[in-house]
Amino acid sequence: MKTSSCASCLLRSKAVDNLAEQELSVLGESCVEAVFEKGETIFKQDALSSNIIYLQTGLVKLLVKGPQRTQILRLKKAPCYLGVPTTMGDKINHYSAVAIERTTACFIDINTFKELIRINPDFSYEIIIELCRNELEQFNRCVKLVQNQVFGRLATHLLDLSTHIYQSDQFDLPLNRSEIADLVCSSRETVSRLLSDLAKEEIIKVDGKHLEILDKNRLQQISEKG
DNA sequence: GCATTAACCACAG
DNA sequence: CTGTGGTTAATGC
Numbered sequence: 711m712k713t714s715s716c717a718s719c720l721l722r723s724k725a726v727d728n729l730a731e732q733e734l735s736v737l738g739e740s741c742v743e744a745v746f747e748k749g750e751t752i753f754k755q756d757a758l759s760s761n762i763i764y765l766q767t768g769l770v771k772l773l774v775k776g777p778q779r780t781q782i783l784r785l786k787k788a789p790c791y792l793g794v795p796t797t798m799g800d801k802i803n804h805y806s807a808v809a810i811e812r813t814t815a816c817f818i819d820i821n822t823f824k825e826l827i828r829i830n831p832d833f834s835y836e837i838i839i840e841l842c843r844n845e846l847e848q849f850n851r852c853v854k855l856v857q858n859q860v861f862g863r864l865a866t867h868l869l870d871l872s873t874h875i876y877q878s879d880q881f882d883l884p885l886n887r888s889e890i891a892d893l894v895c896s897s898r899e900t901v902s903r904l905l906s907d908l909a910k911e912e913i914i915k916v917d918g919k920h921l922e923i924l925d926k927n928r929l930q931q932i933s934e935k936g
Numbered sequence: 937g938c939a940t941t942a943a944c945c946a947c948a949g
Numbered sequence: 950c951t952g953t954g955g956t957t958a959a960t961g962c
Binding site: 886887888898899902903905906918 | 950951952953
């Protein structure tokens, strides 16, 4: 088994930047790097989890099995940690993570991670910050989902893809229509229709999975007012 | 009542 | 896998 050299890693997290040389080598010894192709599962709901995942590159969707259908909790883009709540908070995963782009992930042994949290406050601080930001994002998403109409929910997520994930007005949708529906809590048909409607209004341009945002202001209005 | 919203079904590229 | 049309139920003037 090859051990990773976290000391020389260019993609390491801000938290890991705070580790001393000796801590870095401890981390490296308990850390394994793996590549996931689009569609491959990184970890699975209900399975035992004994690792914290750090995403170096790529894009991932988090899924939960609901009573009716599978819900997409959210998308997560590298660099970020995955599974801290689900691994620290319980023995099993409460959700699955599936790569939706080619993704490189480091698997960190939970005991090593806990030990680093314990001995290095600057490391812990960065982890807490990331967890807190996550929680705030989740709260916002929750309110949007519950109080906005589908139009607004879809618009919000298109803007999110554009500004936070791809940093461009043009990108290829990483999900099919049905998955977008699972993300915005709607049906596949409605997503199809709304995308064509937005295209008719010349707010966006759609060609299969390719999407271009033409009128960001109007999309923002729709996103806010629903 | 009448309009709007959005889900479900069905069927065709 | 997608786009559209018809139908239907819930909700709001």
